[in-house]
Amino acid sequence: MKKLLSLLLALAMLVCCFAFAACGDTADDGKDTDTQTGEVNGDDTGDTAANADFKLGVILLHDEFSTYDLNFMNGVEEAKAALGLSDDQIIMKKNIPESDACYEAACDLVDEGCDVIFADSFGHETYMLKAAKEFPDVEFCHATGTMAHTEGLANFHNAFASIYEGRYLAGVAAGLKLNAMIEDGTITAEQAKIGYVGAFTYAEVISGYTSFYLGAKSVCPSATMDVQFTGSWYDETAEKNAAQALIANNCVLISQHADSMGAPTACEEAGVPNVSYNGSTVEDCPNTFIVASRINWAPYFKLICENAMKGEAIPTDWTGTIATGSVVLTDVNTQAAAAGTVEKLEEVKAGLLDGTVKVFDTAADNFITVGGAKLETYLADVDTDDAFTPDTEAVADGYFHESEYRSAPYFDVRIDGITLLNDAY
Amino acid sequence: MAKVKTEKVHEPLFHIVKRDRMPLWQSISIRLGSIVCALAFCALICYIVIDVKPAEFFETMFDGVFGSERRIWKMIKDLAVLLCISLAVTPAFKMRFWNIGAEGQVLMSCLASVACVIYFGGKMSNWMLLVCMALASVIMGAIWAVIPAVFKAKWDTNETLFTLMMNYVATSLVSFFLIVWVPSGSSTLGELDYGHLPNIYNRYLVLVLVVAAITVAMYIYLNYCKHGYEISVVGESQKTACYIGINVKKVVIRTLIVSGALCGIAGFLIVSALDHSVTTASAGGQGFTAIMVSWLAKFNPIIMVATSFLIVFLQQGVNQVATDCNISNAFPNIIVGIILFFVIGCEFFINYKIMFRGKEASKK
Numbered sequence: 001m002k003k004l005l006s007l008l009l010a011l012a013m014l015v016c017c018f019a020f021a022a023c024g025d026t027a028d029d030g031k032d033t034d035t036q037t038g039e040v041n042g043d044d045t046g047d048t049a050a051n052a053d054f055k056l057g058v059i060l061l062h063d064e065f066s067t068y069d070l071n072f073m074n075g076v077e078e079a080k081a082a083l084g085l086s087d088d089q090i091i092m093k094k095n096i097p098e099s100d101a102c103y104e105a106a107c108d109l110v111d112e113g114c115d116v117i118f119a120d121s122f123g124h125e126t127y128m129l130k131a132a133k134e135f136p137d138v139e140f141c142h143a144t145g146t147m148a149h150t151e152g153l154a155n156f157h158n159a160f161a162s163i164y165e166g167r168y169l170a171g172v173a174a175g176l177k178l179n180a181m182i183e184d185g186t187i188t189a190e191q192a193k194i195g196y197v198g199a200f201t202y203a204e205v206i207s208g209y210t211s212f213y214l215g216a217k218s219v220c221p222s223a224t225m226d227v228q229f230t231g232s233w234y235d236e237t238a239e240k241n242a243a244q245a246l247i248a249n250n251c252v253l254i255s256q257h258a259d260s261m262g263a264p265t266a267c268e269e270a271g272v273p274n275v276s277y278n279g280s281t282v283e284d285c286p287n288t289f290i291v292a293s294r295i296n297w298a299p300y301f302k303l304i305c306e307n308a309m310k311g312e313a314i315p316t317d318w319t320g321t322i323a324t325g326s327v328v329l330t331d332v333n334t335q336a337a338a339a340g341t342v343e344k345l346e347e348v349k350a351g352l353l354d355g356t357v358k359v360f361d362t363a364a365d366n367f368i369t370v371g372g373a374k375l376e377t378y379l380a381d382v383d384t385d386d387a388f389t390p391d392t393e394a395v396a397d398g399y400f401h402e403s404e405y406r407s408a409p410y411f412d413v414r415i416d417g418i419t420l421l422n423d424a425y
Numbered sequence: 426m427a428k429v430k431t432e433k434v435h436e437p438l439f440h441i442v443k444r445d446r447m448p449l450w451q452s453i454s455i456r457l458g459s460i461v462c463a464l465a466f467c468a469l470i471c472y473i474v475i476d477v478k479p480a481e482f483f484e485t486m487f488d489g490v491f492g493s494e495r496r497i498w499k500m501i502k503d504l505a506v507l508l509c510i511s512l513a514v515t516p517a518f519k520m521r522f523w524n525i526g527a528e529g530q531v532l533m534s535c536l537a538s539v540a541c542v543i544y545f546g547g548k549m550s551n552w553m554l555l556v557c558m559a560l561a562s563v564i565m566g567a568i569w570a571v572i573p574a575v576f577k578a579k580w581d582t583n584e585t586l587f588t589l590m591m592n593y594v595a596t597s598l599v600s601f602f603l604i605v606w607v608p609s610g611s612s613t614l615g616e617l618d619y620g621h622l623p624n625i626y627n628r629y630l631v632l633v634l635v636v637a638a639i640t641v642a643m644y645i646y647l648n649y650c651k652h653g654y655e656i657s658v659v660g661e662s663q664k665t666a667c668y669i670g671i672n673v674k675k676v677v678i679r680t681l682i683v684s685g686a687l688c689g690i691a692g693f694l695i696v697s698a699l700d701h702s703v704t705t706a707s708a709g710g711q712g713f714t715a716i717m718v719s720w721l722a723k724f725n726p727i728i729m730v731a732t733s734f735l736i737v738f739l740q741q742g743v744n745q746v747a748t749d750c751n752i753s754n755a756f757p758n759i760i761v762g763i764i765l766f767f768v769i770g771c772e773f774f775i776n777y778k779i780m781f782r783g784k785e786a787s788k789k
Contacts, residue, residue, distance in 0.1 A: 202612075
């Protein structure tokens with residue numbers, strides 16, 4: 001027993017030695033950096049000093065294993081490189097649930113000296129808002145949220161991107177693939193049925209799958225679509241099962257909103273073409289991946305960091321577009337895509353940019369119909385209230401004005417040609 | 426020595442002997458020693474795997490827990506919530522009823538609290554609402570715990586599987602109600618405006634005081650009440666319990682009601698003091714962590730304060746390491762796992778001693 005005790009004591013002492021030795025090291029390091037920043041402050045312009053002090057805090061729902069959060073992390077890294085920020089100037093808090101933990105994380109980031117704090121998940125919003133009210137000197141930015149434009153807080157901001165345009169482009173690629181399959185006799189025109197794996201029957205998802213479907217329909221008029229919901233933003237098994245169910249139900253092409261590799265993997269196994277989201281899956285699905293649309297968050301991160309450093313206001317409700325570089329497509333996988341896809345996508349993209357092509361074109365015949373009739377008017381729920389009452393007329397000038405009255409999508413019309421297999425979610 | 430060795434032919438290098446009860450100071454120093462060893466080992470791993478100096482590792486860990494007043498309060502609050510759930514599972518475990526359903530019991534009581542806020546919020550005074558929430562939570566938690574208890578008492582079903590399944594049912598029910606309550610379809614409720622516990626000094630203090638009171642009450646209940654005695658006897662041997670006239674079925678059901686009701690209080694505190702909302706992750710896995718906290722403390726409520734501190738300190742500290750070094754959050758879990766392995770492993774050295782060859786002979 002005594003031996004064991006003395007062994008433990010010896011170990012403890014060893015640890016202490018270690019600790020003190022290295023403590024000395026870090027103390028020295030601290031001094032070094034102090035003098036360095038001191039020099040910069042002393043002889044350089046105020047601009048660099050502001051840059052050196054600037055800190056961005058990022059709150060993420062999951063970590064790099066979720067494609068959704070990885071997309072944000074890549075955006076931060078890109079902005080960091082472009083602005084020449086150091087590692088110390090960015091603090092990322094991962095796996096922060098949509099609860100009081102988000103508020104705590106935001107407060108902790110304020111204590112750490114962050115000038116701008118960003119959160120990436122829809123459910124973070126009310127907790128970010130609470131922190132924004134408490135710390136008026138710090139800028140709070142929240143992706144996918146809906147409340148900034150009505151809250152009237154100077155330091156709380158929302159952001160999203162017109163990803164429906166990206167989905168539309170991805171839909172065009174899907175439509176071309178359907179056309180190629182019809183041409184080579186694999187399917188008839190009537191069999192051109194797309195399958196879509198959605199998360200919830202929420203506007204963001206509805207806007208996403210409808211724009212995707214419209215893209216396909218714009219080149220392949222006979223296209224129809226089945227949508228299967230999973231009731232989760234991230235559930236690999238459920239997504240894979242949903243994709244397999246859709247394939248078994250004669251869907252000849254699959255796309256998805258949900259965030260995991262479930263649907264792409266199911267497609268690769270079954271040899272069914274897949275249009276992906278959030279990032280390329282070509283490495284894992286070389287035979288079936290066509291193209292993916294994604295939001296590039298780097299332009300937004302650049303914007304908020306630059307504005308904060310310059311002391312300029314951050315837009316209350318910012319919508320990234322193709323023009324800002326926020327809505328992008330991955331490289332087209334020529335092995336799976338139809339011939340001529342790249343050229344056609346360039347053409348449609350140019351149309352979207354100059355405004356000649358509208359995604360939610362309500363004026364065109366046989367394009368957007370509800371119960372066989374054209375969509376002439378629609379009250380959308382733009383201003384969030386407890387009862388989610390529709391409040392804003394969104395159809396005007398021959399198209400549905402998506403992401404114009406606020407950045408987060410509000411198109412939630414159920415149009416003809418799309419069948420919801422389970423809309424309990 | 427060499428002489429002895431040649432005389433004995435088949436003696437192994439060492440063998441294991443059960444210890445008599447060891448003095449408290451010894452067992453405590455072995456436990457502390459194991460934590461020190463574990464931390465040293467983790468620091469070494471950090472140094473090798475992510476190139477963080479051991480001193481920096483410990484410094485960051487302490488900074489993550491004690492770095493600011495806010496962090497200290499967050500630690501105390503996390504400790505209180507975990508302790509509350511640990512206290513809740515303790516009576517059942519002491520009775521050898523393997524209740525791994527605390528997660529579901531907490532989640533259901535969160536759901537009950539939020540339901541009160543949604544249906545009564547703004548229609549009654551805040552105090553009335555809080556009372557309703559607390560009652561609903563406690564009843565809900567108790568119901569969720571007593572169902573498996575009744576099945577166990579009446580038909581001797583396996584309580585481990587039953588309570589585990591009840592967790593899944595609870596998660597699905599929360600998903601279901603989120604769809605019902607959020608017509609926009611996002612299944613995100615967000616923070617609700619009503620049913621907030623009052624801020625006294627800060628928003629954590631009331632919660633901490635409630636849990637402190639429960640800790641003392643549970644200590645008294647287990648050690649100085651007839652109920653506590655009955656729980657111990659049923660846990661030691663059901664036959665003995667029968668023999669001395671304890672109604673085992675009654676004790677099982679009654680204890681699980683207590684257990685579930687305490688989970689209910691935890692759920693009520695989570696909703697009214699912290700989240701003001703519910704998601705499927707409201708319990709956050711603490712229902713399972715609590716089992717470990719309770720075991721490590723050998724079901725002693727006072728020691729549980731220390732074991733919950735250990736767990737919370739590790740989680741919060743190692744998360745800070747992950748944030749500061751910008752590494753994957755899988756890493757903190759590995760570190761916590763290693764440390765717990767050491768801590769649980771050291772129990773072996775408390776219960777047994779290793780006798781090396783020769784030592785015994787020389788004693789003779």
